[in-house]
Amino acid sequence: MCSKKYKYACLLAVGLIGMTRVNAQTDVDAIMMNKYQFCNGLMYSHSSWNNYWEGTLKRSNENLGTVSTQAVMYMGAYGITDQLNVIIGAPYIWTKASAGTFHGLKGIQDASAFIKWKPVSKAFGNNKISLFILGGVSTPLSNYVIDYLPFSIGLGSTNVTARGMVDYWHKRWTVTGSASYIRRSNVKLDRDAYYDTELHATNEVKMPDAAFYQLRAGYRGTYLIAEGVLSNMTTLGGFDITRNNMPFPSNRMNATTVGVNIKYTLKNWTNLSILAGANTTLSGRNMGQSKDYSAGVFYAFYFKNRKPVQTNNKD
Amino acid sequence: MKKIINLTSAVIGCVLIFSSCSKDIAGRTDDLSSLTPANIDLDAGAWKPILLTSPTEFPVAAPIATTSPDYIAQVNEIKSWQSNITPDQKQIVKYWSAGAVLRWNEILRQLVAKHNLPPYQNADGTYPLPNANNPLAYPQFPFSNPPYAARAYAYISAAQYDALVAAWYYKKQYNRPAPYTIDQGINVMFSKTALPSYPSEDAVVAGVMVEMMKLMFPGDQDFIQQKAEEHTKARIIGGGNVRSEIEAGEALGRAVAQKFVARARGDRAGAAAGNATIWAKFESDCVAKGETPWKSLETPSRPPMLMMFGKVKAFLFDSLTAVSLCPGPPPSTSGSQMKKELEEVYSYTSSPTRDNIAKVHFWADGVATSTPPGHWNDIAANDFIKKNFSEVRWARNLALLNMAEFDAAIITWNTKMMYFNPRPSQLDPRIKTLTGLPNFPSYISGHSTFSAAAAAVLGHIIPERKSAYEAMAMEAAMSRLYGGIHFRSDCEVGLVVGKNVGNYAVQRALTDGAE
Known part of the structure; x- marks a missing residue:
């Protein structure tokens, strides 16, 4: 059944950063740390867009030019058991525009912690099906500005995520599908009145919840993992940016993206792995049509003297 | 398997507990109590108006006698509304009871915010101008930027003031008691005051708004009319005014507003x-x-x-x-x-x-x-x-x-x-x-x-x-x-x-x- 493999998978919440997503190797993958195994590292990501959707209208903005969001994220994953992992992360983010007078922002965004649990894993010959359940929380680590999109480094809400995931494996070829519900807390602005579709005499904004779906498929070998990834984020509520208006934290921000994620573990130094990813946005609403790149380095070790068992994935 | 079910239940349970917290937000003025004036300013009919030459510039006819069949019918209108009052209607009465000037000021601020958007450029790099005669076409009229908004707030507040000075003048002159003073069977949902109720000050404000907003926010007439109707109806349902007090107030408000509209048309803002x-x-x-x-x-x-x-x-x-x-x-x-x-x-x-x-x-x-x-x-x-x-x-x-x-x-x-x-x-x-x-x-x-x-x-x-x-x-x-x-x-x-x-x-x- 489940082999004791040495896998340096690392993860990260697919974070919505203002009108841009930061997307890296994720907690949406089907890879588990073994018991006592700890993997951690840093991920750099660069996301930028020239066009964005004002509601459903795609447009550019000569007073913004290219809006870019960069992030360096620390991530770590630990195997409590082979079936139960804890995943943590926190990014430092900075934003800027290539045109116009707007000042970019920078700062530490949200800390996230996920529990990833693989309750079921069944093998049938060369096939294997696993079921995962994930629960996670993320919350701002700093009092960053949220009401200054698209330059805010985050939306400021405390999120609770519930995710179900199914993974199918056949001779190193895999398909993983997941669906998540993200409960988002209300947020508070620096001002005490705002207009969404009516005037509110408060600094508190009701944040719509969100759903996140992902399908990933590809090759999962001992050293190389390469997957194509199709993702969709759908905000369950919220309102559209009106014509030539500014974006707002409770907009209906949707995006469908497609991309690739690659992870390579060094053959003669298996503690070390490198990750790279690229994504492009196919369609969206109240978000930038971003192109994202990411790269990271991860190091894995055991807390207890348990040697990694190096196997291929064919058991 | 049992462990799996337990853990799954725990995860779902946590999410549900978190989800059950209400996200509803409350505005600062959502839950105000009924306006209870510290002083009814009975002599405000003598205050100096802004544009009116005198508080009697737009005369208000004497009210019908409270003993007349017409008046009694109007009292019965209140009672029949009240006998079938819905929770929604109660909520609307409560909303308006906080004060006519306050509520319309909030509505005006909302419309300013809604329309405070700079027009997007034309293909040739010029910028289109909002057109008051075609307010719903892009770019919608108005672009309520700070100067535009400052002018709208000023005209509307000034017109309300003049119209209320005139209303107070006639209130004192005719000294018509409120319907709940005439008929104890009325359940009044506003604060009882000694202020004479003819013409209705609420209707005066609503009348001013209906006229002024044709000029200032011509594309939002449906919204304004709906609010004005809701407002004056709330006064009747809540036992604050009979219909003839509303009608007289609305007419006075409209007449005074037209004087301000005429000034606005000639103030060079065009x-x-x-x-x-x-x-x-x-x-x-x-x-x-x-x-x-x-x-x-x-x-x-x-x-x-x-x-x-x-x-x-x-x-x-x-x-x-x-x-x-x-x-x-x-x-x-x-x-x-x-x-x-x-x-x-x-x-x-x-x-x-x-x-x-x-x-x-x-x-x-x-x-x-x-x-x-x-x-x-x-x-x-x-x-x-x-x-x-x-x-x-x-x-x-x-x-x-x-x-x-x-x-x-x-x-x-x-x-x-x-x-x-x-x-x-x-x-x-x-x-x-x-x-x-x-x-x-x-x-x-x-x-x-x-x-x-x-x-x-x-x-x-x-x-x-x-x-x-x-x-x-x-x-x-x-x-x-x-x-x-x-x-x-x-x-x-x-x-x-x-x-x-x-x-x-x-x-x-x-x-x-x-x-």
Whole structure:
């Protein structure tokens, strides 16, 4: 059944950063740390867009030019058991525009912690099906500005995520599908009145919840993992940016993206792995049509003297 | 398997517990109790109106006798509504019971925020102008930017005030008791007062709004009509007025409003958008003085906002006084003072503190907000609520505030175009702004002028809050410096000019008979 493999998978919440997503190797993958195994590292990501959707209208903005969001994220994953992992992360983010007078922002965004649990894993010959359940929380680590999109480094809400995931494996070829519900807390602005579709005499904004779906498929070998990834984020509520208006934290921000994620573990130094990813946005609403790149380095070790068992994935 | 089920249940349980917390938000004025005036201001019919020559300029006929079959039928209308009242209707009555002037001020602020959006450019790089005769076509009319909004707040508050002075005059003259005084069977959902109820002050305000909003927000007539109907119906359902009191009030409100509409049509605001020739002249006049002229930093280059607004007719003073209220010139764009101020702006924006960003954003009142005058209406309203002013005093105080804001906008815009002084980011492109850069010349700061004018008026109305208002005005002014969109001179001179303008409203307050 489940082999004791040495896998340096690392993860990260697919974070919505203002009108841009930061997307890296994720907690949406089907890879588990073994018991006592700890993997951690840093991920750099660069996301930028020239066009964005004002509601459903795609447009550019000569007073913004290219809006870019960069992030360096620390991530770590630990195997409590082979079936139960804890995943943590926190990014430092900075934003800027290539045109116009707007000042970019920078700062530490949200800390996230996920529990990833693989309750079921069944093998049938060369096939294997696993079921995962994930629960996670993320919350701002700093009092960053949220009401200054698209330059805010985050939306400021405390999120609770519930995710179900199914993974199918056949001779190193895999398909993983997941669906998540993200409960988002209300947020508070620096001002005490705002207009969404009516005037509110408060600094508190009701944040719509969100759903996140992902399908990933590809090759999962001992050293190389390469997957194509199709993702969709759908905000369950919220309102559209009106014509030539500014974006707002409770907009209906949707995006469908497609991309690739690659992870390579060094053959003669298996503690070390490198990750790279690229994504492009196919369609969206109240978000930038971003192109994202990411790269990271991860190091894995055991807390207890348990040697990694190096196997291929064919058991 | 059992363990799996338990753990799964635990995960789902946690999510459900978190999800069950309500996300509903409450506004500051959502749950106000019924307005109970500390003083009904029975003699307000003698207060000095703004445009009306006398409170009897638009006569109100005597009410029907309370013993007449017609009146009794109207009382029965109240009772039949009340016998079938729904929770929704109760909620609507409660909403309006907080005060007619307050609620319509909130509605107006909402519409200003809704329409405070700069038009998107045409394909050829020019900008379309909103058209009052075709308000629903893009760009919708109006673009309720700060000068436009200041004018709307002023006309509407002033018209409400004049109409209520007339209403109070007739209230005292006819001395018609409220329906709940005549018939004890009426369940009154408003605070009972000794104020005579003919004509209905609520209907006066609704009538003013219906007329004024045709001019100011012609594309939102469905919304305005619906609110007006809801408002007057709430007065009947809640036992505050019989129908004939509503009808008389509405007619009076409309008639008075039309006088203000006529003034507005002739106040030169119609020409405020200006044109390319005028724009070029501002620029060349500035160059002739040896100064660097303002340039739009938007792409494509956008004409300065309402460039001729400085020529609009003020409420509180004549055009000669308006000229005398304009300050002297800003520091020369080539001088050492300007260089020093530019460095100061850069120092605030190069690595802004979180506190300063909060101030910038608290006072920004930019796109899709009710504008700085709207923000000061909000500040005023929050304090007026605590004072339990009568409707007529509410209107009078807001009229004083909003006439000062409107006139401050006129002086500010005149000054801006007169000196055509560039923004910090134009002189030093390293300066990046922490809020939207307004598309018009820098000197003097509108926020500073608006805020100091408001602080002067409000500090007179509520003296115990005078220093608090002044501190707010100072913070609002400085927030523009912290945000990188104004020089210190723009803010400091703006504060002085604003206070001078505000003092004209204070002078009026001292002599209008209400104090």
